[in-house]
Amino acid sequence: MKVSVGQFNPSGDVSTNLATMRKLSAAAVQEGSQLIVFPEEAMFSVGQVEGEFSAAVDAQWTTFVQGISLLAADAGIAVIAGGYESSGEPRPYNTLVAVGADGEILGTYRKLHLYDAFSYQESTRIKPGDKGITLLDVGGFKVGIMTCYDIRFPELARALATSGADLICVSAAWFKGEHKVDHWETLLKARAIENTCWVAAAGTSSSHCIGHSAILDPMGIPVAFLNEEAEGIATTDVTHRRVEEVREFLPVLSNRRFEGSQEVSAAS
Secondary structure, eight states, X not given: OEEEEEEOOOOSOHHHHHHHHHHHHHHHHHTTXXXXXXXXXXXOOTTTOOSOHHHHHHHHHHHHHHHHHHHHHHHTOEEEEEEEEOOSSSSOEEEEXXXXXXXXXXXXXXXXXXXXXXXXXXXXXXXOOOSOOOEEEETTEEEEEEEGGGXXXXXXXXXXXXXXXXXXXEEEOOBOOTTHHHHHHHHHHHHHHHHTSEEEEXXXXXXXXXXXXXXXXXXXXXXXXXXXXXXXXXXXXXXXXXXXXXXXXXXXXXXXXXXXXXXXXXXX
């Protein structure tokens, strides 16, 4: 299955962002892709949305999901993209929506790990997810999804891998800063290597985010990638064969001896 990651700088306007995603999806289809992954905040950028944030979420989430469904069906490609979903409370969820090539919703994922780090407090305006992991069927592949800061938590990627994921898709708005590109690239490689699965990561390109979207194979090798381009796609052929051959000579999932929490023996 060919997979693309789409990189762009979301505006504060849903219709503008959907138009950009439509254009990038068409380019991915031209390259033969069956799935395209877009960044976190693909719906709209919090910093650019007009009016009160939670009111904008309440008004625009359904429009965004319907727009993703329509562009997926029109282009004939599965789409994963990030937005903000009303929770019925002042703080909405940071949610990924996955839609099949027929426009039908495959599933959603509410960001579990909120970015309360590096002097930023995402939890002041976002409610943490409450649904656990999400695993999808796309083109014969088991696809796990996660959002940005989630990539720093190896137990989440491991839960997806042990649940059967061949491919983990990451949607992100990864803030710029000292060593932040190094962290991003290292974490993507680590999640691929330790779980011997493909990783496809789409990053926001903006004045405060790094871009650097990439697709890595189960050995952690970046096989398709972007740098700080304002807009573009990167595409590669994701195969079961590569997963199987890597897991044959590097059987870390079957060799592991720790599952979940462990008892700690007292020193003797």
